[in-house]
Amino acid sequence: MVRHAISLAAAAGALLLVASQAHSHHAFAAEFDATQPVHFNAVVKRMQWTNPHAWIFVDVTLDDGTVEEWAIEAGTPVVLFRRGFTRESLAPGTEIVIDGYRAKDGSRRANGRDLMLADGRTLFLRDPNANAP
Amino acid sequence: MLQSNAGTCLVVACALIALSGCEQPAQPTQNTVEVAQAMDTHPDLSGRWVVGGRRGGGNSIMVIEPNGTEVEFPTFGDYQDALAAGTVSPAARIVGRRPNYRHGNNVYAERDGGMTQRYYASPPLYKPEYWDQVRYLDVNGNVEDMTFICLPAGVPRMGPPIRIVQTESDVVLLYQHRNTWRVVPTDGRDHDPINSQDQTFLGDAVGNWDGDTLVIDTIGLNDLTWLGWPGWFHTNEMRVEERFTRTGDTLSYEVTIHDPDVLMEPWVMDPVELELDRGQGVYVEDPPCIDFDSSHMVTRERG
Numbered sequence: 192m193v194r195h196a197i198s199l200a201a202a203a204g205a206l207l208l209v210a211s212q213a214h215s216h217h218a219f220a221a222e223f224d225a226t227q228p229v230h231f232n233a234v235v236k237r238m239q240w241t242n243p244h245a246w247i248f249v250d251v252t253l254d255d256g257t258v259e260e261w262a263i264e265a266g267t268p269v270v271l272f273r274r275g276f277t278r279e280s281l282a283p284g285t286e287i288v289i290d291g292y293r294a295k296d297g298s299r300r301a302n303g304r305d306l307m308l309a310d311g312r313t314l315f316l317r318d319p320n321a322n323a324p
Numbered sequence: 325m326l327q328s329n330a331g332t333c334l335v336v337a338c339a340l341i342a343l344s345g346c347e348q349p350a351q352p353t354q355n356t357v358e359v360a361q362a363m364d365t366h367p368d369l370s371g372r373w374v375v376g377g378r379r380g381g382g383n384s385i386m387v388i389e390p391n392g393t394e395v396e397f398p399t400f401g402d403y404q405d406a407l408a409a410g411t412v413s414p415a416a417r418i419v420g421r422r423p424n425y426r427h428g429n430n431v432y433a434e435r436d437g438g439m440t441q442r443y444y445a446s447p448p449l450y451k452p453e454y455w456d457q458v459r460y461l462d463v464n465g466n467v468e469d470m471t472f473i474c475l476p477a478g479v480p481r482m483g484p485p486i487r488i489v490q491t492e493s494d495v496v497l498l499y500q501h502r503n504t505w506r507v508v509p510t511d512g513r514d515h516d517p518i519n520s521q522d523q524t525f526l527g528d529a530v531g532n533w534d535g536d537t538l539v540i541d542t543i544g545l546n547d548l549t550w551l552g553w554p555g556w557f558h559t560n561e562m563r564v565e566e567r568f569t570r571t572g573d574t575l576s577y578e579v580t581i582h583d584p585d586v587l588m589e590p591w592v593m594d595p596v597e598l599e600l601d602r603g604q605g606v607y608v609e610d611p612p613c614i615d616f617d618s619s620h621m622v623t624r625e626r627g
Binding site for chain 1: 474611612
């Protein structure tokens with residue numbers, strides 16, 4: 192249980208590491224809109240372990256009951272692996288809360304910023320002094 | 325460590341003589357002596373190396389011991405000190421590194437990351453007729469920079485190795501980037517006449533010792549890779565000179581780019597200092613790269 196929680200914390204922390212690699216991939220601003228934050232209660236469908244970013248595919252149930260699939264961009268796989276992230280960390284069916292920024296092209300994609308468990312615990316290692324907007 | 329290797333050679337030589345049934349006294353062969361002398365003359369670069377090391381990132385890191393105890397260190401250097409002092413287990417796993425992005429979010433992370441890609445004390449000086457090309461490539465990097473569509477960064481953009489294994493006749497360089505490896509001969513041979521005409525991401529490399537500095541000379545590179553984020557292209561006539569100098573537990577990595585077709589003068593990249601990593605963590609695979617973003621980019625903004 193402890194290991195599970197830590198892995199999730201690591202995963203969420205790594206969401207913030209998009210630009211930490213020597214050769215970061217795309218530019219955030221070309222693909223995602225900082226003025227369109229999204230907030231989802233979602234259920235994990237699957238993970239995609241690829242470079243330059245891992246992706247979390249989730250189901251989001253809208254107020255009218257409609258279910259939409261969204262793709263959430265996460266950190267670099269190697270960073271996630273190094274932090275103890277395993278295939279168990281976000282197993283299919285895990286309920287999570289995602290905060291991120293929506294894709295500019297209107298597709299159901301978002302750049303993940305925070306990842307939380309459904310019980311409200313914030314699971315990332317952010318600098319407590321950071322003043323996030 | 326080198327003494328130990330040389331000793332191993334002697335032991336092996338003695339064992340071979342014993343197995344052969346030869347009754348001659350177990351004297352080291354001439355070859356063994358030469359190997360021992362050659363190895364003694366050069367620093368051993370073998371080890372795990374980490375960029376920035378003690379000063380890297382400015383972030384605190386958290387590790388978890390095998391028994392579940394969490395320990396947080398203000399810097400990576402403090403973690404390394406604890407490893408050396410035996411106060412933290414080498415088997416402890418790094419589970420988190422605190423990001424220090426502006427406002428702690430991805431918006432600024434990428435913008436700041438893009439800006440730092442331009443922080444060179446001495447950028448390459450292109451011939452005037454190529455200034456427009458560099459500018460075009462920079463502005464259109466989202467489609468022109470081949471790393472954006474998942475091609476390898478190549479030499480030298482992929483940076484220094486994370487591990488070096490040195491033998492008497494070559495050095496093996498291991499990179500996290502795309503699980504890349506290079507085996508560079510250091511036996512005095514010249515460039516391979518055929519391989520050096522290929523156009524590859526890693527080129528044809530040979531190593532020589534300049535005093536205590538290992539100098540790796542690489543040619544035969546393609547022109548698909550860049551030297552850096554701001555549109556810094558190169559030709560397939562480029563020659564890359566990498567210099568590794570070990571001083572204690574630090575390794576200086578200096579790169580000079582020779583591409584006289586487009587550069588006014590050889591470009592000396594900002595040196596990188598690596599630090600010996602005393603950790604014993606398991607290396608992990610760098611998964612394949614799949615371009616999942618290009619078709620969704622709607623502007624040319626980068627960073």
